Amino acid sequence: MAIHERLSGNEAIALCLKQINPDVMCAFPITPSTEIPQYFSNYVSDGLVDTEFVAVESEHSAMSGCIGAEAAGARCVTATSSCGLALMWEMLYVAASMRLPITLACVNRALSGPININNDHSDSMGARDSGWIQIYAENNQEAYDHMCCAMRIGENPEVMLPVMICQDGFITSHAIENIELLEDDVVKKYVGEYKPEQYLLKHENPVAAGPYDIQPYYMEHKYQQAVAMKQSYDVIRKVFKEFGEISGRSYDLIEEYRMEDAETAIVIIGSSAGTAKAAIDEMRSEGRKAGLVKIRVFRPFPAEDIAKALSGCKAVAVMDKADSFNAQTGPVYAETCAALFGKENAPKMINYIYGLGGRDVSTGTIKEVFAALDEIVTTGVTGETYRHIGVRGL
Amino acid sequence: MVLKYTPAAEINEQSKWYEMSPGGMICEPGTSRLTKTGEWRTTTPVFIADKCKHCLLCVPVCPDGAIRVKDGKRGEFDLEYCKGCGICYKVCPFDAIEFGGDK
């Protein structure tokens, strides 16, 4: 029986973690993710979980603590945003290379500077090559559901990679919306116990974790990571499917919205996908064949799925809530283009950098993008591919 | 595929990527025995038993456990694991270790 509630994204994540009851949480507060460890530490104080809560002195220490605890055999979680994630940077790579399935609740916020507390994806997009699985939520419901799935994905023996569960700062994290929750025992049973084969506290067989890796061995270990990421495609699909069986909400690596006969489409991540769906509904009612591909899982990158979804389109805009400052593209556009490279009948493609630092994205913003796509279809001219929307003076 | 944890003794520079433990984890204790650092040695320390007071200051400074201790007494060098760094010679207050001879 689903439990109907109204929760913010942060409340939903904290509650999910309470239901999971992990062994260790190491965390340091930073807006807008602060509420997650704040609520969770209340659960610890109230004896509702038996998690060891470690109030560390920085995010570097938070991730280091998670690495130590996870290597010791504990299921470990943390939460952060923006500069906090940046301060974890070094340790993100260590966590992934040590194959430690730590779970991180990332509440996306602009990475300074200029200093700004509001939402974009520059923090987690910057960490996209750290070897973490990244799953992005459109709303509080998805944030909760993804968190329910995170550990089954990361801890799968074919994967053994850390997982970042991302949601948009403030837009999702601080907005109260309806949500359907699962019962505590259902979540607990679904997530299961963490049972690593080897760990530091296995007293009958002490091990060493994270050793120095010299030239004859390093590349083999990095290749193992690459294989794990490839293998995670099927594991994620399987976990999402099984989650659908207990919740009635099934997910896939991407979500296609009104793509069946779409001539123009956007590729987008996170909360703005919801806004775009409403804009597309309005355009559809005017007879325009507009559609949307939402990237739920960005790491591993669902290249095949995206290429297939966009194959019938004439023009596509890829929306990036982060800039790469390569003077060419944002990260999502670059990877989407790579996914379509060499494919027959590939659509014309443009890139929009949008919504930086909390710049609001309305249905009007999305319609402007589709207007530009319509012009490309009409004129046959793609023009500048590296575009920004919502900037005054353009 | 699921990677296996392979004993360190079975991993070498010819091992394939799928024959190596995930994350480079060393999945059993005491593996430093597998590396015979004595082979690196260019200068050999010599233990002068008559001068030794068994203060054992040399033991903890040895980077590789090449100084054996039995019943509180310092024994001969285990040259299989002595890489000839000379730290023991520097630290000995009683000139009980000579250093400078050939390998």
Next chain:
Amino acid sequence: MNNMIEIRWHGRGGQGAKTAALLLADAAFVVGKYVQGFPEYGPERMGAPITAYNRISDERCSVHSNIYYPDYVAVVDESLLESVDVSKGLKEEGAIVINSCKEPEELRPMLKGYKGRIYTIDAAGISKAILGKSFPNTPMLAAMVKITGVIEEQAFIDQMQKSYEHKFAHKPQVIDGNMQVLRRSMEEVKG
């Protein structure tokens, strides 16, 4: 989307406009609505103008943007009329509710040509009379429920009673006062 009501709240940091928006979402949820309640975050400063929003409807709303064309506007601090364009985008068939002891029509000249309904409520006065202090958000919440009709009045009162019993479990003496504020505000809002 059918039946969706969009509300924009204007207040000053510390007055509880955000809390009022979240309480309204809460109350609407309890009576079976799909809700959104969210503030527009910036650097939090006591006294600075802030905005919060509600979307309330019979089906889930996927839009996650600010509200530019609200059906209703709530102004928790009258002095904002001088500095903020509070009626911007407000639909003519909608309404604005202002915390003021003035008559509604006295305020029209400050609303930049807005032609729709105006309501006022002496939120500060009611709060001070009953609670001894100015908590303008509670009277404003009640007035908004009354004017928008988004929740049936008795259902709202019942839900708030429960909510206060939970929230003020450690100081039950304030529950009755707050309930009185809600009822009186619903009666005294004028337009």
